[in-house]
Each structure stands twice: as structure tokens, then as C-alpha cells.
Amino acid sequence: MLSQTKNLKTKEKSRTNQILIWTESSNPPKFDGLVFLWNLYQKSTKEIISIPYELEVNAFFFRERYLNLIDKVSNIQIHKKDIDSYFRIDDTFSLWWMNLSFEKNYGKSDLFSNSIKLVVLEYYLEEIECSLVKLSQPATKELVKYLTLRFKKVSFLNLTYIDYNNRFKHILGLRKIKSILPYFLLGLISIFRYVKFCGGINFRSNHSQDLAEKLYIYDYFFHLLIEENESEFKSAYWGTLPNLINRNQIEVTYSHIYVPSKTFPTIQVAKKKIDEFNQIIDSKVKHKLVEQITISVLWQVIYHYIKFSLIYLFCVSFRFKPLLHKKELRPSLYLWNEIKDSMLGSIAVQNLFTYFTIKNRVETATKNAILVYLLENQNWEKVLVYHWKKVISKKIYAVTHATVRFWDLRYSFRMNLSGFRQNECKPEKIVYNGPLSKKGLLDFGYKEEDLVPGEALRFLGLETLRKNKIQSKQNPIFLVFTDYLFSVSKFQLELLESLHLPYRVIVKPHPACPIDKYNFPNLNFEITMEHSDTLLKTASIVFTSNVTSAALEAYYLGLPVISARDPKEVNLSPLFGVKDVHFVSSKEELKKSIETIEKDGIRSKRNPVFFTNSNLEKWKKILNVSIVLFYFGNMI
Structure with a gap:
């Protein structure tokens, strides 16, 4: 496993005439000053610091600094009020908790890797005074913008200089209106695009109560292991677990989040397959898609989107960005467009649809039922856990379906992150699939008592293969x-x-x-x-x-x-x-x-990675214990 932080260069208060930030993959030219390699991996020296190298040898240190930065931004106060209070959807849950930057999803954010690199750069620049910063080509527009805000004088090598500080020369009010309109208009357009993506408006009532289900499973309508004409549900996420559920006659509802794929390119095609799954006679298994847009959902999204846009314009916009110029928050300026989009752009719209569609789905579930879902700490999971705890029960199992990567920051659990301070969005138990996942979860902040073992459902065939x-x-x-x-x-x-x-x-x-x-x-x-x-x-x-x-x-x-x-x-x-x-x-x-x-050859004894018992003894224990609790709770 990774060793603890080592070889961090001792920072001293120093002054250098100039700094070069080299973003190309080739070796930098000779330079009279300090060089930072942005996209080139080599051992750091006194004159040349390789940011990719620092993220390898000092991974724990810089991961913690980045997560601390996100925590601090999530807890910003404006007019002595927590910023999440400005974006309350109900009495407790806030749209602010669903900010894309807080989700830390490398698959959704184009800024993910570079924002982490910026934390390394800032660490070394904290004690350095310089008169000139040079930046090579190519460079992202976010990095260009950040450096022009961060330094008084920036020189761009083969790059057209853009004066971001003076882009708008109009009065303050006009500048703010111009800055909000593109996001607001894009948000309104994305409302109709999302409705189209979900197959239009569902005019049938979505609140018919499920009367018998004891188990609810949430996953993605993706990685299905089915032939073209096959009507039996098989999923790479769950392996042979559905067979175990069927054999034990457990009544279960699968709620699938639609993900476009080659097999199911539109949601209409996915709905047809869902209908096929549900046509099996005498089956105790139901399948549903989460994406059901009703008139009520559409109205709630439009109402809250306009409400939050006005709140942003009149209460937040004038104060928020200047707060990010503070020394401890400065690297978050790199994420500004992402943060802003999550408050009043297309990301905000998508998150509002997620909130109300998940809320509607939970309200149809059976009281005291068990919830099992895929753990990635994505925004839909926060909404699901929040409402399940509030409406249904606390019997919630989040499942690590692959393993926990060191830099997959979605898995980080931080009590200081808004939305987790009172455990509102935290599952009761996490099912880890092997020693490697367990160590990753503990390193990310979960406690031993939060974790229960379960077989690695996606990798059960590996034992036979070995x-x-x-x-x-x-x-x-x-x-x-x-x-x-x-x-x-x-x-x-x-x-x-x-x-x-x-x-x-x-x-x-x-x-x-x-x-x-x-x-x-x-x-x-x-x-x-x-x-x-x-x-x-x-x-x-x-x-x-x-x-x-x-x-x-x-x-x-x-x-x-x-x-x-x-x-x-x-x-x-x-x-x-x-x-x-x-x-x-x-x-x-x-x-x-x-x-x-x-x-x-292989120089060391291989550590165990997964639990691969095909009899699913660990999963049997999870389900049996849960079902006993269910019946016991009803008897009481």
C-alpha cells in the first residue's frame, strides 16, 4: 500500500524573478527561474518540480489538502449565514449539497485532475514572491483565468492573452446581469432537454403505494448481461445475487437510473425492456425506471430553479466570488464555472430533476423496507439516502461494486462537508467486497463499525478462472x-x-x-x-x-x-x-x-483483493439479518 507522505520540499520564504509553468509533454527549455511541470512525470529537483510526480510520492498529503479545500468551500458563509441555507429545497435538504465540485466525480468533471494539480502548485507558491509568471501552450482556459487573477503579471508563451479582469467595462449591475443570463438561459433550455431525455411527461399518477416489497435495489440501467430476446434480468453489478433473491422468494423492486448505451440508446427502448422484465408470471420482482417526469415534478423544478436564480442574483453573486480570493480558498477559483453552474445552470436543473424524481420514487416504497444501492457518492445517492431515512427506514446498505481507488474522491466521507455534518446523506452500512476496498474506505474517513463484508458480485468468476x-x-x-x-x-x-x-x-x-x-x-x-x-x-x-x-x-x-x-x-x-x-x-x-x-517475475506475495465465494455466504448473512429485523420491527 501507499506509504505516508515523504520527501516534501521544505518551503522557505524566497523571491524569484520568474516562474515557468510548463504544460507541454516534452522537456522544458532552459529557464532562469523555478519550473513547474504540469503534464510531465519526472523526479522533482530544486529547480524543477513535477506536479504529477508530487501527486504520486506525496499522494496522501495533497489528497487531504484538496479535500480540506472542498470542505471549506462547501461551508462558506454569506451575510453570516451558511450558503446552503440560501438553496434549501425543503426544511433541511439543500441544492448546494449537490454541487458538482463537492461530488468530486472524475467522470463528470473536466476540471477534476487539473484542480487537484492546482493545489500542488499553490502549496509551493505560498512562500514564493515572483515578479513574472510564464505559461506555456497548451493551457486550459480555467488555468489561464486563474493565473491572471492570482498574479499581477503573466506572460503567455505562444498564447493569446485574454484580460479576464477587464473583460466587462460596464457598470456593476449590468456586468452581473450579463454574467448570469447565459447560465440562466442554458438552464431553462436544459429543462426541456431533460424532459425529452426522459421520454416526455408521464401523465399517470406516480404515487401508487407498493404494498409488499421488503427489499429495494437502486442501480444503473447499464452493464446488463442479457441476450436480445431474453426477458430475465441479469446485471454485471449484481452477479448471482438476483438468483439468491429469487430462490428465497424475497419481494424486491429494482429502480434503475437510465444510462444511454449501444444496446439501449433511448429511454423508450429501455422502457420496453423494463416491460419485458415485469411480464414474468408469478414473479415477486418488479423493475422501474427512476426517470418519470410528472407535471408536479416539472412544476417543482421550474419553480425552484427560478427561485434559486433570483436568490443567487440578489443575495449571493455580489459576495460569493470575492470570498474565494482568500488565501485558503484561492485554488477553488479554478472551479468557479463548475460551482456556478451547479447553482443556476444546467447542472442545477439536472440536480433538481434528480431530487424530485427520487423523492417521488421513495414515497411509493413500503415502510421499514431495506434499501440496497451502488455506492459512488453521486448526487442521486444523497437524495435517496436522505429521503429513505426520513420516510422509510434506516436499513440502508451501500455497495462497493468495484474497488475504492485512491484518487476516486467520490468515496471520501467528510463530516465537515455540507450535507454530511449530521449524517443526513450517509448510509447506515457499507458493503465492502474485499480487503482492498475496506482499506480504501477506512482511509477515506469511514469507521470500522460502518462496514460489513460482502462478496464481490462483479468478480465471482475470478476464482474459477484462476x-x-x-x-x-x-x-x-x-x-x-x-x-x-x-x-x-x-x-x-x-x-x-x-x-x-x-x-x-x-x-x-x-x-x-x-x-x-x-x-x-x-x-x-x-x-x-x-x-x-x-x-x-x-x-x-x-x-x-x-x-x-x-x-x-x-x-x-x-x-x-x-x-x-x-x-x-x-x-x-x-x-x-x-x-x-x-x-x-x-x-x-x-x-x-x-x-x-x-x-x-512476481517479487512479492500478492495481497487478497476480493471475496469471491460463489455461495454468497456473506450476502446471505446481510439479507437474512435484515429480513429478521424487518419482521421483528413489524411485530413490535
Whole structure:
């Protein structure tokens, strides 16, 4: 596992004539001053500080600083009132709790990695005075804007200078109106776009009470394991758990959050499949989609959106952004557009729809029922847990369906974050699927008493695969799993080019990101879409992208794992910090890692990752205990 913070450079009050922030992936030119490498991984020195390197060797330190920053922003006060009180939807729950920056979702936010990098930069700049900051190209508009606000003089290398401070020369009131109108108009447009996305308005009543269900499961309508004409529900999220539920005749309702996919490109197609699931005779299982827009929901969204927009304009806008200029909050200026969008833009609209559709769904549930849902700390989960505790019961189980990545900050639990101060949105129990997830949850702030073990439902087949694994020594296979983003896959495959490996190179692209051999003429490789179980049986070395869970599967099977560390992003590998896993950012590092594996093999005993008992003994205990409590509660 990751060691504690080390090798942090001692900061001294110093003055330098100029600083260069180098955002390119190539080596910087000679420079008379301090250089910060934004997208280049190498060991830091006195003259050159590599931000990606600092996020590796001092990961705990900078993760904590970033989370503290988010906590402080979430608890800002305006006119001696907590900002969340301005955005109350009901007596307690606030739209402010659903801010995209507080969700810390790397999949939703384009600013996620760079905002964390900025915290590293700010740490080293705290005790430095300089007369000039130079910024190379390319650079994000958010970084440009931040530096022009942060420093008096900024010079841009091959970059058109934009004077953000003086962009509007009009009177204060006109400037504020101009700044709000685009967000407000985009928000109004997004109301109608979201209704269309959800298949229009449902004019049927949504408040028919469920009379018998003892168990409710919330997940995504995604990763379904069904054939085209099959009507039995199978999901990669839940593995064989539905079979266990069916065998024990447990009455259950699955509520699915729709996610567009190749199989279900529109919500209308998804609804047809839901109808097929519900047509099974004598089944005690029901399936529903969360996205049901009624006239009442639409009216509530419009009313609250206009209300909060006016509150922002007249009570918040004049005071909020200046507060972020304080030294301890300054890096959050980088997230300003994201924060603002969550208060009065399209993000605010989406969050309001989420609030009222989830609220309506919970109000139809059976009193004292059990809730099981996928844990990612996304906004819909906050709403779900809040209302379930308030209306139904406290028997709430959040499930870690993969593992807890070090830099996947969605999993962080902070009592100081608005929305968690009184445990309003915290599940009663979290089901962890192995020692690796447990350690990650404890590191993120959960307590031992919050956690219960459960089998890793997505990875139950790994135990059988490990027993049947075979490896070809005559024709060794270098197996590559690429990413869902082409830029990340491109970075990964370019590391392989021109290495001339003595392996048969097989590439499995992500289903959402096809790979064309034409784009990599210097790499001799095969492309396959075979299931990863089949491919891992014969692999000698596995080379993965940053995020993919295939790295976990390979590690569990005892295979050598190399992961591409793209310096443009934080290291989101599920194996970050785990011993005997190689992370590479250059061809030289990749070549050295392959040579080390060929020479030394697996250098340490592999730590256990998942619980993979196919009998689901741990899950039986969870459900049996819960059901006993249910009956006992009714008897009382």
C-alpha cells in the first residue's frame, strides 16, 4: 500500500524573478527561474518540480489538502449565514449539497485532475514572491483565468492573452446581469432537454403505494448481461445475487437510473425492456425506471430553479466570488464555472430533476423496507439516502461494486462537508467486497463499525478462472486493455510503439472506444473483442490503461501488471499504491518494467483483493439479518 507522505520540499520564504509553468509533454527549455511541470512525470529537483510526480510520492498529503479545500468551500458563509441555507429545497435538504465540485466525480468533471494539480502548485507558491509568471501552450482556459487573477503579471508563451479582469467595462449591475443570463438561459433550455431525455411527461399518477416489497435495489440501467430476446434480468453489478433473491422468494423492486448505451440508446427502448422484465408470471420482482417526469415534478423544478436564480442574483453573486480570493480558498477559483453552474445552470436543473424524481420514487416504497444501492457518492445517492431515512427506514446498505481507488474522491466521507455534518446523506452500512476496498474506505474517513463484508458480485468468476489459467511459454502474450477515452488509449499505445517486444501483442479496446490499427503504424498488434476471462487465461504480461478494472482482475490472477500513468490525469488506477504493480509514463519506463518482470517475475506475495465465494455466504448473512429485523420491527 501507499506509504505516508515523504520527501516534501521544505518551503522557505524566497523571491524569484520568474516562474515557468510548463504544460507541454516534452522537456522544458532552459529557464532562469523555478519550473513547474504540469503534464510531465519526472523526479522533482530544486529547480524543477513535477506536479504529477508530487501527486504520486506525496499522494496522501495533497489528497487531504484538496479535500480540506472542498470542505471549506462547501461551508462558506454569506451575510453570516451558511450558503446552503440560501438553496434549501425543503426544511433541511439543500441544492448546494449537490454541487458538482463537492461530488468530486472524475467522470463528470473536466476540471477534476487539473484542480487537484492546482493545489500542488499553490502549496509551493505560498512562500514564493515572483515578479513574472510564464505559461506555456497548451493551457486550459480555467488555468489561464486563474493565473491572471492570482498574479499581477503573466506572460503567455505562444498564447493569446485574454484580460479576464477587464473583460466587462460596464457598470456593476449590468456586468452581473450579463454574467448570469447565459447560465440562466442554458438552464431553462436544459429543462426541456431533460424532459425529452426522459421520454416526455408521464401523465399517470406516480404515487401508487407498493404494498409488499421488503427489499429495494437502486442501480444503473447499464452493464446488463442479457441476450436480445431474453426477458430475465441479469446485471454485471449484481452477479448471482438476483438468483439468491429469487430462490428465497424475497419481494424486491429494482429502480434503475437510465444510462444511454449501444444496446439501449433511448429511454423508450429501455422502457420496453423494463416491460419485458415485469411480464414474468408469478414473479415477486418488479423493475422501474427512476426517470418519470410528472407535471408536479416539472412544476417543482421550474419553480425552484427560478427561485434559486433570483436568490443567487440578489443575495449571493455580489459576495460569493470575492470570498474565494482568500488565501485558503484561492485554488477553488479554478472551479468557479463548475460551482456556478451547479447553482443556476444546467447542472442545477439536472440536480433538481434528480431530487424530485427520487423523492417521488421513495414515497411509493413500503415502510421499514431495506434499501440496497451502488455506492459512488453521486448526487442521486444523497437524495435517496436522505429521503429513505426520513420516510422509510434506516436499513440502508451501500455497495462497493468495484474497488475504492485512491484518487476516486467520490468515496471520501467528510463530516465537515455540507450535507454530511449530521449524517443526513450517509448510509447506515457499507458493503465492502474485499480487503482492498475496506482499506480504501477506512482511509477515506469511514469507521470500522460502518462496514460489513460482502462478496464481490462483479468478480465471482475470478476464482474459477484462476484455477483454469494456462500460460503459453512458447508464444508469450502481451495483453493490452485500453481506455474508454481515445486520448488515453493513444497515450498508452504510443508507449508501446517501436519497442519491438518479443511477444504476441493483443489489444482489447474498450467497447466505447474502438481502436484502428491505421493510427499506430509502428506497432505490430492484433485487435480482439473476446471476453477478458478468455484473454487473461493465456496472458503473460498485462498492460492496462489508468482506470480499467481489468488491472484488478489480472492482479487477482497473479499476473504481472503494468499500468500506463498518463501525467495529464491523476492516477486513477485501482491498484495505485499496491506493491508489485508497475506504473509507467514513458517508453523507457515501460521497457525497464518489462525487463524487470522478465528477470524477477512476481517479487512479492500478492495481497487478497476480493471475496469471491460463489455461495454468497456473506450476502446471505446481510439479507437474512435484515429480513429478521424487518419482521421483528413489524411485530413490535
